[in-house]
Amino acid sequence: MGGFDFKVIVDNFSFLMSGLLTTFQLAIIAISGGLILGILLGMARLSSRPYVYYPATVFVNFLRSLPLILVIFWFYFLVPILAGRPLGDFLSASIAFIVFEATYFAEIIRAGIQSIPKGQMQAAYSTALNYRQMMGYVVVPQAMKNMIPSLLTQSVIIFQDTSLAYVIGLKEFLRSGSIVDSREVRSLEIYAFLGVVYFLICFTMSTLSKRWERKKGSLR
Amino acid sequence: MLAYEFRWSVLWELPYAVWMLEGIWTTIRLGLISWVFALLLGIIVGTCRVTPYRPLRLIATAYTEFFRDIPLLVQLFFWYFAAPRILPTSVELYLYREVPQAEFWITVIALSIYTSSRVAEQIRSGMQSISQDQFNAALSTGLTHFQMYRYVTIPLAIRIMIPPLTTEFLTIFKNTSLAMTVGVLETTFMSQQIEAYTFRGLEATTGACIVYLIITMMVVSGMGLLEKKLAVPGLIARGR
Amino acid sequence: MIEIVNVSKWFGKFQVLDKVNETIRRSQVVVICGPSGSGKSTLLKTLNGLEEFQEGDVIIDGISLKDPNTNLNKLRQKIGMVFQRFELYPHMTAVQNITLAPLKVKKMGKEEADQKAMALLERVGIADQANKYPGNLSGGQQQRVAIARALAMEPDIMLFDEPTSALDPEMIKEVLDVMINLAKSGMTMIVVTHEMGFAKEVADEIIFMDQGRIIERGTDKSFFENPKTDRARDFLNKILL
Numbered sequence: 051m052g053g054f055d056f057k058v059i060v061d062n063f064s065f066l067m068s069g070l071l072t073t074f075q076l077a078i079i080a081i082s083g084g085l086i087l088g089i090l091l092g093m094a095r096l097s098s099r100p101y102v103y104y105p106a107t108v109f110v111n112f113l114r115s116l117p118l119i120l121v122i123f124w125f126y127f128l129v130p131i132l133a134g135r136p137l138g139d140f141l142s143a144s145i146a147f148i149v150f151e152a153t154y155f156a157e158i159i160r161a162g163i164q165s166i167p168k169g170q171m172q173a174a175y176s177t178a179l180n181y182r183q184m185m186g187y188v189v190v191p192q193a194m195k196n197m198i199p200s201l202l203t204q205s206v207i208i209f210q211d212t213s214l215a216y217v218i219g220l221k222e223f224l225r226s227g228s229i230v231d232s233r234e235v236r237s238l239e240i241y242a243f244l245g246v247v248y249f250l251i252c253f254t255m256s257t258l259s260k261r262w263e264r265k266k267g268s269l270r
Numbered sequence: 271m272l273a274y275e276f277r278w279s280v281l282w283e284l285p286y287a288v289w290m291l292e293g294i295w296t297t298i299r300l301g302l303i304s305w306v307f308a309l310l311l312g313i314i315v316g317t318c319r320v321t322p323y324r325p326l327r328l329i330a331t332a333y334t335e336f337f338r339d340i341p342l343l344v345q346l347f348f349w350y351f352a353a354p355r356i357l358p359t360s361v362e363l364y365l366y367r368e369v370p371q372a373e374f375w376i377t378v379i380a381l382s383i384y385t386s387s388r389v390a391e392q393i394r395s396g397m398q399s400i401s402q403d404q405f406n407a408a409l410s411t412g413l414t415h416f417q418m419y420r421y422v423t424i425p426l427a428i429r430i431m432i433p434p435l436t437t438e439f440l441t442i443f444k445n446t447s448l449a450m451t452v453g454v455l456e457t458t459f460m461s462q463q464i465e466a467y468t469f470r471g472l473e474a475t476t477g478a479c480i481v482y483l484i485i486t487m488m489v490v491s492g493m494g495l496l497e498k499k500l501a502v503p504g505l506i507a508r509g510r
Numbered sequence: 511m512i513e514i515v516n517v518s519k520w521f522g523k524f525q526v527l528d529k530v531n532e533t534i535r536r537s538q539v540v541v542i543c544g545p546s547g548s549g550k551s552t553l554l555k556t557l558n559g560l561e562e563f564q565e566g567d568v569i570i571d572g573i574s575l576k577d578p579n580t581n582l583n584k585l586r587q588k589i590g591m592v593f594q595r596f597e598l599y600p601h602m603t604a605v606q607n608i609t610l611a612p613l614k615v616k617k618m619g620k621e622e623a624d625q626k627a628m629a630l631l632e633r634v635g636i637a638d639q640a641n642k643y644p645g646n647l648s649g650g651q652q653q654r655v656a657i658a659r660a661l662a663m664e665p666d667i668m669l670f671d672e673p674t675s676a677l678d679p680e681m682i683k684e685v686l687d688v689m690i691n692l693a694k695s696g697m698t699m700i701v702v703t704h705e706m707g708f709a710k711e712v713a714d715e716i717i718f719m720d721q722g723r724i725i726e727r728g729t730d731k732s733f734f735e736n737p738k739t740d741r742a743r744d745f746l747n748k749i750l751l
Binding site: 112115116117118119120123124126127128131206210211213214216217224228231237238240241242244245248249252253256 | 335336338339340341342343344345347348351352353355356440444445446447448450451458461462465471472475476478479482483485486487
Binding site: 167169170176177178179188191192195 | 555558559560583584586587589590591593595597598599600601610611614615656659660662663669
């Protein structure tokens with residue numbers, strides 16, 4: 051069995067850190083792209099126009115029933131076909147993540163807006179505000195306070211999800227750890243290290259978001 | 271335009287169709303077995319999260335936080351690659367060589383533990399949503415604590431928790447796909463196996479998508495029926 | 511100026527309003543009462559388009575609500591509404607609640623809007639709470655702000671949907687006083703309420719509804735002292751202990 055030997059971590063530290071950097075890059079792209087697309091999808095899910103509502107609903111529900119790994123594979127095959135040539139794994143992973151996570155953001159946004167009581171809407175309409183004014187000045191500002199905790203939680207989940215890009219060989223944090231493992235076979239130290247780093251990052255992010263939530267409190 | 275020949279028949283040609291069916295069966299087994307363990311563990315940990323007994327509560331909280339803040343894939347790799355190293359070499363070799371489908375059972379362990387931490391959270395929030403007054407009302411009619419839990423708290427909590435637990439059940443099926451990375455022959459693995467043999471990645475992956483879609487629809491309608499049978503009027507708010 | 515013509519409404523199979531007919535003249539104060547589920551709130555909300563109806567029509571100052579060309583937003587500038595649960599915007603102060611619509615719909619200048627808001631707050635008696643958030647106001651204060659908010663658009667008609675039902679008893683009077691003053695100033699008001707004291711003081715007409723229909727109408731004296739129908743009599747017995 052041998053003793054713990056963390057030398058393997060120290061020796062390969064910069065390689066592992068470059069993997070972590072890729073993880074952060076992918077996460078940031080997934081979160082920002084997913085949020086933008088998610089807002090559009092969420093609004094579409096609230097629309098009263100059937101030709102907007104039904105396609106959006108089918109799209110969101112379809113993607114949410116699939117495992118992320120499969121979606122990553124699917125875009126990995128699809129993107130080069132559409133582009134006519136291979137475009138690199140970071141790009142197809144980014145697209146897969148943006149599309150996939152957008153559906154989760156969309157549901158958070160839709161639920162947040164629907165949680166505002168109908169009476170607020172009626173009160174705004176009764177003073178002759180139109181739909182856009184009602185949403186912009188009355189509903190969305192209130193919904194934001196409800197949505198932000200869930201949006202932050204989802205961002206932490208996205209950060210963890212980046213590890214799945216492993217399957218297409220993207221050199222993010224997990225993959226770099228696994229490469230070091232296949233070279234040096236100090237699996238215990240390596241995976242323990244990976245676990246601890248992920249834990250510290252995610253635990254910190256979720257603790258910060260809980261603290262923010264407590265500070266801001268709730269309106270009602 | 272698109273320099274790609276589609277060949278959808280890979281989905282029903284032999285032997286590929288048989289591979290897919292085997293994969294689907296493995297996915298179902300993996301999902302159900304892991305779910306049973308996850309529920310058991312999750313209920314225990316979740317209940318510990320709400321006991322007034324502080325040490326138990328702290329352990330349960332640490333458990334939940336820990337397993338929720340590390341990606342499932344990392345946990346799986348830990349159980350598959352790293353944990354056996356702690357065992358004496360002879361046990362390790364036995365595990366890898368003699369135990370049939372070691373990777374299947376290791377995945378069950380990883381998936382159960384991960385999911386149990388999420389189930390524990392649902393249990394905790396379900397139990398906390400039952401008001402203190404309910405407890406008071408039950409106790410004031412002379413029921414013992416145990417009777418109160420058995421006849422009032424737990425039945426009520428189960429009905430409240432069915433929607434979020436349904437989501438967890440679906441999630442565990444989706445998470446079985448991670449097992450492909452350690453060589454478990456489940457649906458996603460098989461779809462990529464087909465791709466390796468036929469180079470028809472898009473078709474194979476689409477086929478796997480349809481499988482998961484069908485599984486999801488079946489679980490959702492099954493759970494919907496269960497909810498209707500157990501529904502308490504006014505308790506679970508429904509509506510658009 | 512308000513004509514309700516044969517209005518019927520269904521929620522799915524359940525009929526909420528059944529061929530309701532009524533005419534309300536300028537400066538009239540009409541009180542609608544009746545048991546819960548009788549459709550009174552729904553009827554009120556059809557008048558400013560918050561509830562749609564399948565049959566009949568509502569005509570306000572010659573403008574028909576059924577007409578697809580009618581600009582609902584423009585119409586709503588003439589009608590103010592006060593809700594049972596106040597529905598103040600919790601993320602805005604009292605003044606901001608009042609000035610939102612004048613600023614955005616009438617495109618009023620900020621100074622003018624603020625001045626008018628302060629004047630309205632004075633009129634309802636809480637000018638000193640101007641910069642407080644609804645969370646820091648009592649129920650009675652919130653409802654008075656809500657009345658000021660509805661008055662800010664200078665409506666011709668004011669609708670009240672059980673304005674005191676959600677208030678603690680000691681706060682009901684302050685809100686009713688504001689409403690009585692409003693009635694005496696000549697505002698056209700339609701009030702759904704159980705507060706018979708208010709009705710006796712300022713109502714020109716009382717309408718009793720049950721199961722979606724107007725069962726009885728009367729001036730206050732005739733209605734309270736001599737209800738013609740059994741259902742009205744039952745109802746009055748129950749609420750006038």
